[in-house]
Amino acid sequence: MRITMVGTGYVGLVTGTCFANTGNQVTCLDIDQSKIEKLNNGISPIYEPGLDELIGRNAKASRLHFTTDKSAAYKNAEIIFIAVGTPSGSDGRANLQYVLAAAQDIGDAIEASSDTREKIIVVKSTVPVGTNIKVQQAVASRTSKTFHMASNPEFLKEGAAINDFNKPDRVVIGAHTKYAADKMRDLYEPFVRQGNPIFIMDIPSAEMVKYASNCMLATKISFINEVANLCEQYGADISEVRRGMCSDKRIGNQFLYPGLGYGGSCFPKDVLAMISMGQDCGHPAELLESVHRVNQQQRDVFLTKLESHFEGADWSKLKIAVWGIAFKPGTDDVREAPSITLIQKLLEKGATVTAYDPVAHETAGEVLTDSITYANNAIEAINDADALIVCTDWSEFKNPEFELMKDKMATPVIFDGRNVYRRSTMREYGFVYHSVGRAPINEENAAV
Ligand SMILES: NC(=O)c1ccc[n+]([C@@H]2O[C@H](COP(=O)([O-])OP(=O)(O)OC[C@H]3O[C@@H](n4cnc5c(N)ncnc54)[C@H](O)[C@@H]3O)[C@@H](O)[C@H]2O)c1
16 A cells, blocks of 8 residues: 655654555654754664664665655655654644644645545644544545545554554544554554554544543552552562562552652653543543642652752752663663653753663753763763762663672662662672652662
């Protein structure tokens, strides 16, 4: 099939590349000239394991093309995917300006095209229920030709995006015409050979599936963080509580890890968008309002631990090391990353910050500019540091040389925002250790 992917971000680029890899002719369109230039030079603008190689292979086979030329991109497309960003607006609502601008371009292109085939326009971006109708109207305002609409929310995880896309747990397709539903099913058949389902449903339900899924996962994270905070107050250990609780099959053990709260480009904005949807129809999403609040507070709860540890200290003399900036391991995405909030607050207090992340220095630099120092490796980051904060649980932080760390640091103090280390190990090596939902190890209880 001839596919045009509008937007070459984390979703559009992965989706377009994976469709090309199953033999489709894919053109990826973006308005960002620098992204397209990089892609045409064989460089992926994002870090996603395995993506470079897949792009290279499919571009070489002339199945995958990158362009900023709208008319060329839309000309022969049978299926056009809109995969542009839907960031939060200042009121929390999903900002649909990029989606609707793309829809108008598509309408113009359909009107100008001599191709007589009816095109399918697929909204892959995460959008509030009712957006497909707005897209349909925006396209129809520019052309009188017949076209079909479909909703196809994406569930890939950054860091494992290619595997997720190639072997999805499920594919969700909202379509109102048989033509669109059949074409979409054909397109996705190669990805569900192992028997995972393709669900065809009405468009509003498909739009809602995405928000309901992300909001459920966000709820689990805020829930376990709330329990972790209570554990600290009552002397329980969240790791033990987790073990006992998650062995119940009805509960399961995924997305129930305490930490600094969820971040990234999806959960924060999707929870806010769902809250707005509730407000707009007069049914406040009270549970999700709390989920969001708990998540925001979680970063402050963690910062309070640093403030109490360094109470009375002159922050301008403190050197804090940060391991991990990306919002989670496996990606260079720092959007809404808890690390960014923490670093900004430490800088406000006057501390000097040196950070290390295996892949996210460039993306972090776009937000933090040169306000912090970026170290070449984890050990360099902690040199002479008064404390280390672990913000992202990259594998390389899981088993570091603790003796060497103690030698390098000015004081052996770790604030572990991901509960990466065992308390017994920390005690063995003599670290002052603060984590989430577990009692700290400090001078008073170190020998216990
Ligand atoms: N990132 C994820 O893990 C993920 C997962 C599932 C769903 N989603 C959803 O997918 C959508 C895209 O997310 P993303 O992270 O890939 O976004 P992104 O910000 O990484 O990329 C969006 C791209 O669209 C381009 N763009 C904007 N307007 C355009 C236009 N008119 N024509 C062509 N290109 C245009 C931008 O230049 C940018 O390169 C969002 O709605 C998001 O919620 C994201």
